Amino acid sequence: MPSNYYDQPVAQQQDLMNRLIADNWRNKFAKPLAQRLAITLIISLAVYGLVRAIGWVIGGFASL
Numbered sequence: 001m002p003s004n005y006y007d008q009p010v011a012q013q014q015d016l017m018n019r020l021i022a023d024n025w026r027n028k029f030a031k032p033l034a035q036r037l038a039i040t041l042i043i044s045l046a047v048y049g050l051v052r053a054i055g056w057v058i059g060g061f062a063s064l
């Protein structure tokens with residue numbers, strides 16, 4: 001907290017607290033969640049592509 005926090009009006013104190021909470025929420029929750037979702041999406045698409053490729057290979061041999 002700033003040194004003059006308690007000298008400020010209540011509305012400014014609440015505004016400061018709201019900004020601190022919003023920044024903390026973004027840094028602690030939203031950014032890691034977005035990163036993990038992106039990693040999960042990339043891994044899922046890679047596995048999907050691998051399974052499709054295996055299916056094409058097996059399907060190619062089955063048609064011979």
